[in-house]
Amino acid sequence: MAMAYKMATEGMNIKEECKRWFTEMKWKKVHRFVVYKIDERTRAVLVDKVGGPGEGYDELVAALPGDDCRYAVFDFDFVSVDNCQKSKIFFILRSPAASRIRAKILYATSKQGLRRVLEGVHYEVQATERSEMGFDVIRERAQ
Template sequence: MSSGIPVNDICKVKFDGLQRLHLYRYVIFKINDSNSEIVVDHRYKTKKATSDASETAAVTEGDTPENTTNLECETKAQEEIFSDFVSHFPENECRYAVFDVEYQKGEVTTNKIVFIAYAPDTAKIKPKMLYSSTKDALAKVLNGIHENMQINDPDDLNLEYIQEKLLRV
């Protein structure tokens, strides 16, 4: 059953920035404090720029140091980026996220966009129910997700666990 909470248009814009333009490595979403819409909470911006500067500017509009981590160098390891990603998940609160995960399948390195619904066991029941009933609304807006994951244990919010699950797909 859907909660009826809508998805803010900026969520789709930032997801397109991750999926199509490769401007972000991850985007974290949350339900706002008034429980009236799903909004962007945080994102990790790469140094990539598209050939269309106006398109890049439109996608990155609103990015501030408070809500955006900027890639300092092109060679930052995925493990470091994932560590930054995990640091933006509050201990006892639910979140949604998309992460462009790079992993090794045989001799080939590939990327998949993973949708994560994070509801830690320590979160209060009401928010967990709200996030659970709102998840599909966000997932429908984010076209191009390769894998959906429900994570309830903070220990499972790690890169190796996610890469391992991708190998089984």
């Protein structure tokens, strides 16, 4: 546990690809979501999976492991109450109850470093259960 805390407080190396994939998702709309993971050996945040433009929220949820932590950003398109097409970007920290304590600590303490790099996130969701990041939760937060 002490090593996990030490690694987190020293800061994670956030690879350039993390920002690049996010920027492409945000501005070019060529990706619907990006999933990030921490490589404990190299102390770096890496891109784990990228969702294509035709993929939706269900594919994002399926891309997140049930027994390990991950970060994800999701570009949520919706029609507002006044019939305007809008887009909001969500940052999701998925920390399942079945994941290791060390991983939970690393992801929780390293979150702000990644958030600083990903400029333009509108909302943040932290979820231990899949129900805490359900589509209805995302839709409600966006509107």
